[in-house]
Amino acid sequence: MDKERLIDRIEGFLQEAELKPIRIMEVCGTHTQAISKSGIRYLLPNQVKLLSGPGCPVCVTNEAYIDMAIDLISQENVILATFGDMLKVTGSTSCLAEKKTNNVYTVYSPEDAVDLALKHQDKTVIFLAVGFETTAPIIAATIKNVFENGPTNLLFLTSLKRMEPVIRLILNEDKKRIDGLILPGHVAAVLGAEAFRFVTDEFKIPSVVCGFEAKDMAEGIHLLLDQITGRTPLSFANLYDRCVSPGGNKLAQQYINEVFEVKDGIWRGIGKVHNSALMINQKYKRLDATHKFTLSEKMYPESSHCQCSEIILGMKSPFECHLFGEGCTTEHPLGPCMISSEGACAIHYRYGRVHNCLAK
Template identity: 40%
Template sequence: MRFVDEFRDAATIRRTCEEIRRLADPARHYRLMEVCGGHTHAIYRFGLRDLLPPNIELIHGPGCPVCVLPMGRIDDGLALADRPDVIFTAFGDMMRVPGAHGTPLEHKARGKDVRIVYSPTDALALAQRHPDRHVLFFAIGFETTAPSTALVLQRARAEGVGNFSVFSNHVTIIPAIRAILDSPDMRIDAFIGPGHVSTVIGCRPYEWIARDEGKPVVISGFEPLDMLQSVVMLLHQLREGRAEVENQYKRVVPWDGNRAALTALAEVFELRPFFEWRGLGFISQSALAVRATYGAWDAERRFEVPGVRVTDPRAAQCGEVLKGVLKPHQCRLFGKECTPERPVGALMVSSEGSCAAYHSYEYRKTVAATPA
C-alpha cells in the first residue's frame, strides 16, 4: 500500500533504531511526550516501545479528545437525546464513552435514536432526509475535526436547514500543552508534536514551547518510521542543546497550516472562557463554542442543557498519568476497577487513551515478563 509500506520498511526501521541507540546518551534518561492520542495508539499498535532503548521513555499526552471530555458533557448531550424528536449523532469513537447515566450505545439499547456518523456532513444529510426530526451532532475533537464541523454549520446556514444543531465539545491543543508545562510535577524533556492537528494549525503555534520553555518539538507523522525519525530529530536537538520546532511530517503539514480551515474556524467558533478537561481540570481559553451568528444551530443555545457536572472518582490517577508522573499500570485502579470495557478514568475510555492502549497492547506483556 502506497504511503504506508514505505514507512513500515523493516530495513529502514532497523537503521533508524541503530541511529537512535547511537544518539542516546546511556547516562541520561529521556522523557519524550507524544501529545497526540493517535501517536499513543501507534506506539502500542506497532510495538515501538520494544524498539527503543530503555532510557528513552515515552509519556502519553493529553491529545485524545474522547478521553479528556468530562462525563457531564456526555450526560448533557444524551439528555437532549431523550427528546422524542431528536436523532443523536456522533462519531463511532463516542459510542462506548460513559456518562454518569450510561454510554450512547446503552441509550440506543434502551430505545433512544442514537446513530453513528462518519462525518458531520452525514449528520446534516440525515437532517435533510428527516425534516420532521431534529438531528443533533455531538461534536468532539481538536483542531483536526473542528473545521469539518465549521463547514457543516456554514452549509446548514447557507441552505437554511433548521432541524440541525451541533453540541460543540471541540477543544484546542495549545492550552492543554501549556497546562502540562505549568504543572509543578512536570518532567518532560521534549515533545513529539501532533501531526493531524498541525495540518490545520501549522507549526508556528508551538514556537513558544521551544523559545520560552526550552523544550524541543518535532511535529510527527503516525507510521513507525515517522515516529522513530521524530525521536532521532529530538535526540539531535537535545544532544546539541537546541530547542526548536521542526517538522518531520512535511508531506502533510504545511508550516503555516491550512488557511481555509483556520478561516472557517474563526468564522464559526469562538473561544470559551474556560472548559473542563478530564484529568487536567479547568483550562481557560481551551475550547470552542459556536458563535452567536450561528446560534440557531448551536444546541447549547437552542435547548435547555442541564449542565451536568460529574466528578471523576478520586481513586483514578489520570492527571498523574497524563503528566508522566505515573505509568498507566501504576495507577491504583488500572486493570482492576478500570478496564477498556468498563472505564473509570478518562484515559481508559478511547483506544487512543494511553491507559486503554497500554491495557490492550502492552500490559500483559509486562506482566508476563515479571517473574511471579
C-alpha cells in the same frame, strides 16, 4: 535509515551518556497508536519513557457534556447523532450506551448527521461534535452550510478543544517533568507548524512535528534525544513537511474563525483551561443545541478509581494504574482512556500485551 537502525543508534549513544531517565510526551492519540503498534515504545532503552498526552478527544470530554447528551434523549422528538467512541463514555452516573434507544444513531462524519436530519424532518437531530482543531474545520463548514441551506432541524452540541492552551498548562505546571515533546501532526496540518514553535522558544524544550509512520516516529525521537543529551543544539523541527506547512491550511482556519469563538473549556480530569474551547459564535447561535434547550456544562470531581487524569497529563503511564488490565480492560472499561481507540490505556492494553512488555 530504517526504524531498527535508528533505535540501535539511540541505544548506543544513551549507553555512553549514562543519563538519568528521559521523559518524552507524544500529545496526539494517533501518535500513541503508531508508537505502540510499531513496537518503538518497547524497543527503546529503559531510561527513555514515552508519555501520552491529552490528545484523545473522547478522553478529555467532560462528564457534564455526556449528561447533557443523555438529557437530550429524554426530550420529545429528539435524535442524537454521535461517533461510536462516545457511546460508552460515562457522565456523572451513566453513558449513552446504557440509555441507547432508537433515538441514538452512530455516524462517521458531520455529513451523515445532515443526511439523518433530511430523513427525519419531523424530528430535531443533534450532532455531538467532539474533537480538536483537526475536526473543527469540517464541523464548521457543515454548520455554515446548514445555516445557509438547511436542513432546519439539525443542531450541534459541541465539545471542541484547542491544543495550545492545554500544552501550555502541562509545561507550566512542571517544566522539569517533560524533557521533549512530539507535537500533534494532524492539528499542525491545520494550524501550521509555526503554531507550536512556542514550546521550544518559550519553554526551552526540544519539540518536533512528526508524521505517523514508524520511521517518522523513530526519526522524531532520535532528534529529540540528540538535543536532550546535548549532542545537538536546542531547536524546533518540522519532520512532517510533506503534509504540514509553516502556516497551515488557511481555508480550514478561515472556517474555524468564521463559525467559532474561543472560550474557556472544561477538560475531563483537568478542569477549566483558559481559552481552550471552540464554541459556536453569536451569528450561528440558532444551531447551538445549548441555546435551544438551555443546557449548561459544569465540572465534576474526578473519580477516585479511574486515573485517566494523571495519564493524560503525563504524570503516570497506564500500567501504573492499579486497575489497568485487572478491573479495567477494553472489554470492561472503567474510564475514557480505556474506551476510545485513541486512549492511552486502550492502546497500551492492546499492544503492550502483544509485545509482552507492559512494564515498559
